[in-house]
Amino acid sequence: MKPAPFDYHAPTTLDEALSHLSSLDNAKILAGGQSLVAMMNFRVVTPDHLIDLNRVSELSGITVNDRRLRIGAMTRQRDLEFNAEIAKVCPLIQAGIAHVGHRQTRNRGTVGGSLAHADPSAELPNICSAHDARIEIQGSRGKRMVPMAEFMQTFMTTAIETDEILTAVEIDLWPAGHGYSFQEFARRHGDFAIVGAAALIDLDADRRVVRAAVSLCGVEAAPSRLPAIEAALTGQKLDEDAIEEVAGLAGDIDAIEDHHASSGYRQHLARILTARALTEANARASGGQIGTNS
Amino acid sequence: MTAKRTITVDVNGKQYQREVEPRLTLADFLRHELNLTGTHVGCEHGVCGACTILLNGLSTRSCLTFAVQTDGQSVTTIEGLAAPDGTLSPIQQAMAENHGLQCGFCTPGMLMTLTELLRDDPDPDEAKIREVLTGNLCRCTGYTGIVAAARAAARHVRDRAEA
Numbered sequence: 001m002k003p004a005p006f007d008y009h010a011p012t013t014l015d016e017a018l019s020h021l022s023s024l025d026n027a028k029i030l031a032g033g034q035s036l037v038a039m040m041n042f043r044v045v046t047p048d049h050l051i052d053l054n055r056v057s058e059l060s061g062i063t064v065n066d067r068r069l070r071i072g073a074m075t076r077q078r079d080l081e082f083n084a085e086i087a088k089v090c091p092l093i094q095a096g097i098a099h100v101g102h103r104q105t106r107n108r109g110t111v112g113g114s115l116a117h118a119d120p121s122a123e124l125p126n127i128c129s130a131h132d133a134r135i136e137i138q139g140s141r142g143k144r145m146v147p148m149a150e151f152m153q154t155f156m157t158t159a160i161e162t163d164e165i166l167t168a169v170e171i172d173l174w175p176a177g178h179g180y181s182f183q184e185f186a187r188r189h190g191d192f193a194i195v196g197a198a199a200l201i202d203l204d205a206d207r208r209v210v211r212a213a214v215s216l217c218g219v220e221a222a223p224s225r226l227p228a229i230e231a232a233l234t235g236q237k238l239d240e241d242a243i244e245e246v247a248g249l250a251g252d253i254d255a256i257e258d259h260h261a262s263s264g265y266r267q268h269l270a271r272i273l274t275a276r277a278l279t280e281a282n283a284r285a286s287g288g289q290i291g292t293n294s
Numbered sequence: 295m296t297a298k299r300t301i302t303v304d305v306n307g308k309q310y311q312r313e314v315e316p317r318l319t320l321a322d323f324l325r326h327e328l329n330l331t332g333t334h335v336g337c338e339h340g341v342c343g344a345c346t347i348l349l350n351g352l353s354t355r356s357c358l359t360f361a362v363q364t365d366g367q368s369v370t371t372i373e374g375l376a377a378p379d380g381t382l383s384p385i386q387q388a389m390a391e392n393h394g395l396q397c398g399f400c401t402p403g404m405l406m407t408l409t410e411l412l413r414d415d416p417d418p419d420e421a422k423i424r425e426v427l428t429g430n431l432c433r434c435t436g437y438t439g440i441v442a443a444a445r446a447a448a449r450h451v452r453d454r455a456e457a
Contacts, residue, residue: 001338002338007296007316008362033358033359034340034358037340037357040317041338050360101429102426103411105340107349107352190429
C-alpha cells in the first residue's frame with residue numbers, strides 16, 4: 001500500500017527537531033525508517049508530520065572514552081557492524097547485529113530507531129539490556145538518562161515522552177578479554193527472533209565467574225534480564241553441567257505467546273539458547289575454543 | 295497540507311529535478327516520475343528486496359525511503375549497471391550465463407545487492423553470498439543459479455584484475 005499524506009520536515013540540528021516536535025500535532029520522528037515506513041505503508045501509523053532526523057549530523061557517531069562507549073541515535077546499524085573499535089571493546093554488539101534484519105536494512109536502520117521502536121524480539125534493545133546501557137533522551141525541558149531496565153516498558157512502548165527524542169546510548173565497557181555471545185532462533189536468517197539470548201561473562205585468573213549478565217529477547221514484552229541466573233553463575237567455575245543447571249532457570253519465565261510460538265516453546269528456547277550463550281561466552285572468556293552454535 | 299517539495303537527485307549519474315509529494319516512496323518516484331521501471335515493487339514493506347537500489351552506494355529498500363529524503367543524494371538503479379554501450383556488468387553477465395533468473399521479478403534487486411557485495415568483498419564464499427541474499431526473496435530459482443552467478447562474477451572480476 002501507499003502511506004497516507006503527511007507534511008515533511010528535515011531539520012539539520014537537534015534544537016530545530018525538538019522545536020518541530022513540540023509545535024506540531026501528531027508528529028512522528030523518522031530515523032532509518034525500516035520499521036516506521038513499513039507501518040506507514042500499511043497505514044498502521046498515519047502521522048500528519050514526519051520529522052526526519054537523517055540530516056541532523058550531531059546525532060551520529062561512535063566514541064569511546066574512559067571505558068565508556070557512546071553511540072549517537074542516528075548511527076546506522078551498518079556502522080556498528082563494520083566498526084573495528086566496537087569489535088574490540090564491545091564485541092557483543094557485533095555478535096548481535098549480525099542477526100538484525102538484512103544488509104539492506106542495516107545500511108539504513110539506526111540504533112536509536114530500533115530502541116525507540118521497541119519490538120520485544122529486537123536484538124539491539126537486548127544487547128543494551130545485557131550491557132546495562134543508559135538511554136539519553138532530550139526534550140524541550142532538557143536532557144535525561146534512563147537506565148535500559150526502565151526504558152522499554154512493554155510492547156513498542158518506551159520511556160520517551162511525546163515531546164522528546166532519543167539522542168544516544170551509553171554503555172560502560174566490560175574488561176578486556178570478557179566473554180560474550182548472542183544466540184538466536186528465527187525461522188529464517190534475518191527474520192524477527194522467536195527468542196534471542198545475550199550473555200556476558202568476566203572470569204578471574206582461576207576462571208571463576210566474577211560477573212555475568214544474561215538477557216533474553218522475544219520472551220517477554222521487553223528484554224528479560226535474568227538476575228537469578230547471574231547470581232547463580234557468580235563465583236562458579238563453569239562446565240557443561242553447571243551451565244545446564246543454571247540455564248534451566250530461564251525456562252521459568254512467564255513467556256509471551258503468539259502465532260509464531262507458544263509460551264512453552266519460548267520457555268524451551270530460553271533454556272537452550274541461554275545455555276548455548278553461556279557456553280560460548282565462557283569459552284571466549286577462557287580464551288579457549290568457541291562453541292559451534294554461533 | 296502535504297506541501298510538495300522540489301528535490302534534485304542524481305540517478306545513474308544524471309541529475310533530475312522534480313516536485314514531489316512527501317509520501318511518494320523512492321521506488322514510486324523512480325518508476326512513475328523518472329520512468330525507470332527496472333526497479334520492481336513487490337511487498338512495499340521492506341521484506342522482499344525487489345525494490346533494492348543503491349543510495350549513496352549502499353543497498354537500500356526504495357519502498358522504505360521517501361523520495362524527498364534523497365534530495366541532493368545519489369541513487370543507482372538497475373538501469374545504471376550496464377556500460378553506456380550496453381555491455382552488461384560482470385554480475386549481470388554472470389546471471390544470464392548461470393540461469394540466475396526465471397521470471398525476472400526479483401532480478402533487479404538481486405543485482406543491486408550483489409553489485410554492492412562484490413564491490414566490498416571481491417571474493418565472497420558461498421555462505422557470505424547466501425547470507426547477503428537473505429534480504430532478497432526469489433520464488434522461482436531456488437537461489438542456486440543466483441549463488442553460482444555471484445561466484446562466477448567474482449571469479450571474472452578477479453581474473454580481469456590479475457590479467
